[in-house]
Amino acid sequence: MAQNDKKSNKSNIILYVAALLLVIWIAFPIYWMTNLSLQAEKEIYSVPPYYFPPNPNINNYWFIFDIEAAVKYFLEQGMSLFLFIPGSIKEFPRAIINSVIIATTVMGYNLIAGMLGSFALTRIRFKGAMPLFYLSIIGRLLPPVVIAVPYYVIIRSIGLLDTLVSVIMVHIMFTMPFTIWILNTYLLGIPTDIEDAARVDGYSYFEILRKVTFPIIKPAIVAIAITSFMISYGEFFFALLLTKTAASRTIPVIIGSAMSEPRVVKGLICAMGVLAMLPAMVIIILFRRYLIRGLVAGAVK
Known part of the structure; x- marks a missing residue:
């Protein structure tokens, strides 16, 4: 018995250490980005580096919204000869709005169309339900590069290139299969007894979905909302391919464009990364309980 307890304790210690290493691996880049965003540019280039900001300030965050102040500051510091302030930083505030609009629209469409489609596939008996289900998810298995050119040609031919609508359409195509x-997995794990009783009482399919099924699958709905928002908010490849101007560019495109510049101001880039991360982090923190329940409940039931 004592030997079993020792083995169990050793196993727990190994699991805790592995979990701690995983957390450090994930959290350290976020911490380091935040740390650099609060330092002056000279402090960022110091050797050895500062693991904590020696003189914390929010200048980099302010400069994102006031480029003229940034140029004036670096001229006064005598650093303008070897640093470059990307012009794309001016587009960052607009990119935040674009990303939120796109991600929110994709999330709303996923909730409505995904819930209706999954309910029909799992609760309404009709020929071809399973082939239709597999057909709906097979598109997600294809690498994005394979379908990039066809999508680009189609969107350009219908005049939607460099618009928010084009990005929304492609993001829906990628998030809807998930x-x-x-939702299919979740619904298949829920007994239909209550729904059958409601049908006997004269409820229509829509009333059953709204009054009976929806309250039960609410955790899955929240999980889907958060996941679809996150996928759309952070998508880079198609957002870069389909947008050309500040009117439709998203946060990942703007940050990627700024990072590609030579001798870029690292503090500004890190501040942009922190600001870009905030909306997603707030949503995850507020709804983390529902996110975990929704993603695992379908497999547990």
Whole structure:
């Protein structure tokens, strides 16, 4: 018995150490980005580096919204000869709005269409339900590069290139299969007794979905909402391919464009990264309980 307890304790210690290393691996880049965003540019280039900001300030965050102040500051510091302030930083405030609009629209469409589609596939008997389900998720298995050119040609031919609508359409195409898959798994694990009783009482399919099924699958709905928002908010490849101007560019495109510049101001880039991360982090922190329940409940039931 004592030997079993020792083995169990050793196993727990190994698991805790592995979990701690994983947390450090994930959290350290976020910490380091935040640390650099609060330092002056001279402090960022110091050797050895500062693991904590020696003189914390929010100048880099202010400079994102006031480029003229940034130029004036670096001229006064005598650093303008070897540093470059990307012009794309001017587009960052607009990019935040674009990203939120796109991600929110994609999330709303996923909730409505995904819930209706999954309910129909799992609760309404009709021929071809399973082939239709597999057809709906097979598109997600294809690498984005494979379908990039066809999508670009189609969107350009209908005059939607460099618009928010084009990005929304492609993001829906990528997130909808995941939505249908998760909701299908969740719905198939829920007994239909209550729904059958409601049908006997004269409820229509829509009333059953709204009054009976929806309250039960609410954790999965929240999980789908957060996941689809996150996927759309952070998507880079198609957002870069389909947008050309500040009117439609998203946060990942703006940050990627700024990072590609030579001798870029690292503090500004890190501040942009922190600001870009905030909306997603706030959503995850507020709804983390529902996110975990929604993603695992379908497999547990």
